[in-house]
Amino acid sequence: MRKTVIRSAAAAILVLCAGSFGSHAQDASEKEIERYREMISDPMSNPGYLAVDRGEALWGEARGTKNVSLETCNLGLGAGKLEGAFAQLPRYFADADKVMDLEQRLLWCMQNIQGLDTKDVIARRFSGPGRASDMEDLVAYIANKSNGMKIDIPLSHPKEQEMVAVGEALFYRRGGVNDFSCATCHADEGKRIRLQGLPNFSKPGKPAQETMGGWPTYRVSQGALRTMQHRLWDCFRQQRWPVPEYGSDVITALTSFLQKQAAAGELNVPSIKR
Amino acid sequence: MKRVLTLAALVLAAGFSTTAASAQTAKAPNPALVDAYMKSTFGKAPPEWQARIEPDETLKTCNAYHNEVPSAEAEKITAREMARVVYPADGKFLGNWKEGAKIANNGRGGQFSDPPDTVSGGNCYACHQMEQKEVSYGTLGPSLTNYGKDRKYDPQEIKNAFTKVYDSQAVFACSNMPRFGVNKVLSEQQIKDIVAFLFDPESPVNK
Numbered sequence: 001m002r003k004t005v006i007r008s009a010a011a012a013i014l015v016l017c018a019g020s021f022g023s024h025a026q027d028a029s030e031k032e033i034e035r036y037r038e039m040i041s042d043p044m045s046n047p048g049y050l051a052v053d054r055g056e057a058l059w060g061e062a063r064g065t066k067n068v069s070l071e072t073c074n075l076g077l078g079a080g081k082l083e084g085a086f087a088q089l090p091r092y093f094a095d096a097d098k099v100m101d102l103e104q105r106l107l108w109c110m111q112n113i114q115g116l117d118t119k120d121v122i123a124r125r126f127s128g129p130g131r132a133s134d135m136e137d138l139v140a141y142i143a144n145k146s147n148g149m150k151i152d153i154p155l156s157h158p159k160e161q162e163m164v165a166v167g168e169a170l171f172y173r174r175g176g177v178n179d180f181s182c183a184t185c186h187a188d189e190g191k192r193i194r195l196q197g198l199p200n201f202s203k204p205g206k207p208a209q210e211t212m213g214g215w216p217t218y219r220v221s222q223g224a225l226r227t228m229q230h231r232l233w234d235c236f237r238q239q240r241w242p243v244p245e246y247g248s249d250v251i252t253a254l255t256s257f258l259q260k261q262a263a264a265g266e267l268n269v270p271s272i273k274r
Numbered sequence: 275m276k277r278v279l280t281l282a283a284l285v286l287a288a289g290f291s292t293t294a295a296s297a298q299t300a301k302a303p304n305p306a307l308v309d310a311y312m313k314s315t316f317g318k319a320p321p322e323w324q325a326r327i328e329p330d331e332t333l334k335t336c337n338a339y340h341n342e343v344p345s346a347e348a349e350k351i352t353a354r355e356m357a358r359v360v361y362p363a364d365g366k367f368l369g370n371w372k373e374g375a376k377i378a379n380n381g382r383g384g385q386f387s388d389p390p391d392t393v394s395g396g397n398c399y400a401c402h403q404m405e406q407k408e409v410s411y412g413t414l415g416p417s418l419t420n421y422g423k424d425r426k427y428d429p430q431e432i433k434n435a436f437t438k439v440y441d442s443q444a445v446f447a448c449s450n451m452p453r454f455g456v457n458k459v460l461s462e463q464q465i466k467d468i469v470a471f472l473f474d475p476e477s478p479v480n481k
Contacts, residue, residue: 162303162307165302165303166303166307166308166311169302169303169308169337170308170311170312172337172340172341173308173329173337174329174333174336174337175326175327175328175329175333176326176327176384177326177383177384177394177452177457177458177459178384178397178452178457178459179333179452179453179457180452181337183340183341184414184450185414188414190413191412191413191414192412192413192414193400193401193412193414194381194399194400194410194411194412195410195412198414236386237385237386237387238385240326240384240385241316241326241327241386242316242319242320242323242324242326242327242386243319243386244315244316245314245315245316245317245318248314248315249311249314249315250311250312250314250315250316251315253311
């Protein structure tokens with residue numbers, strides 16, 4: 001039952017999204033847009049919630065050489081405490097002596113708590129047809145536990161301050177054959193590239209809040225739940241930069257900077273996006 | 275389509291009112307620290323890819339000032355970049371506008387997902403309106419409709435446009451526009467074709 005409802009909802013969104021870029025755009029009535037908004041927060045019609053369910057199962061599954069679950073993993077608010085944890089990430093973890101985003105932290109817990117060889121998990125970091133991603137599912141589950149809460153990353157530790165400062169520098173760092181930086185596409189109001197609107201992240205406020213409050217998201221165009229790691233991987237592709245290493249410091253620095261710009265934004269995830 | 279766009283524009287306008295973009299203060303972290311981050315994320319990329327993200331003197335200045343360079347620095351940049359512009363040996367700036375139209379519309383090339391033998395386009399429509407009938411255009415740069423006509427097909431303006439496309443920063447320091455010739459994204463012939471697309475009286479840009 002749930003599956004069919006989700007499938008037809010996804011189909012409706014596909015039509016809606018295709019429409020807004022094709023000739024039938026005028027038909028995309030406000031009513032349809034309203035319906036789309038409702039679907040986002042309705043677990044019965046947002047396919048992202050299938051990932052949430054899978055993530056919940058993975059969180060509790062005993063794996064690795066130590067054959068234990070992730071349930072004692074500390075995401076910043078105490079061992080196993082998930083409520084509100086995502087709203088405060090990335091953050092500094094003393095046991096790793098490092099600032100980590102959720103994905104880096106989960107890999108750390110898999111390695112250190114479960115004794116899991118994460119090679120296969122990393123190989124499946126982005127799902128594809130017939131290939132599920134543990135990371136996407138876990139992030140969907142954990143991030144969902146911060147719904148209704150406000151983005152508020154800790155910035156008291158010097159390494160947290162460093163992350164944000166480096167993230168800001170990286171946001172403006174130009175390179176690649178087109179001399180692009182994040183700022184080329186995301187530092188002005190109301191701009192678009194071809195027909196795609198570009199949120200301005202150069203200052204704190206609504207565009208950053210609404211964006212960061214909506215990731216992870218179910219991307220209709222890709223038929224998959226995606227995390228910020230994937231979004232930034234895709235933006236680096238458009239930036240004509242090399243492939244960024246998954247779960248590495250540049251991504252975490254940029255995420256920290258974006259989270260700072262998004263402070264006080266409310267989480268409602270997984271959302272649904274084009 | 276128009277209605278959707280207008281609606282989006284209204285929502286944006288309402289959201290932002292009139293706050294001026296505040297100039298960023300230069301409290302940049304130590305460059306060696308930033309390089310260490312870069313290495314951890316891109317250190318495994320092939321050497322030719324890593325070379326592409328090594329900033330030259332001009333980009334170093336743009337990065338340090340978040341592109342808002344003081345005039346003394348701006349003059350240094352435009353002088354340096356002007357010296358890098360290689361004009362056609364035959365003195366001709368205008369190629370075939372029909373080829374130019376294709377290059378302007380082609381956004382391929384330079385992405386890690388592109389096959390290595392991909393011929394790069396100019397991707398001008400990503401940022402500019404050009405011919406009226408193409409409605410899928412971006413707004414990061416100004417509209418270029420009627421570009422040649424508005425400039426009365428003046429030979430000096432034609433040369434300026436060649437310069438602009440070859441090296442945007444020879445004209446405007448820290449421009450967001452790529453330096454197509456200097457970075458070898460477009461060949462001399464492709465740039466001539468693009469300039470013809472802007473300046474040929476027969477080109478749809480001028481219709």
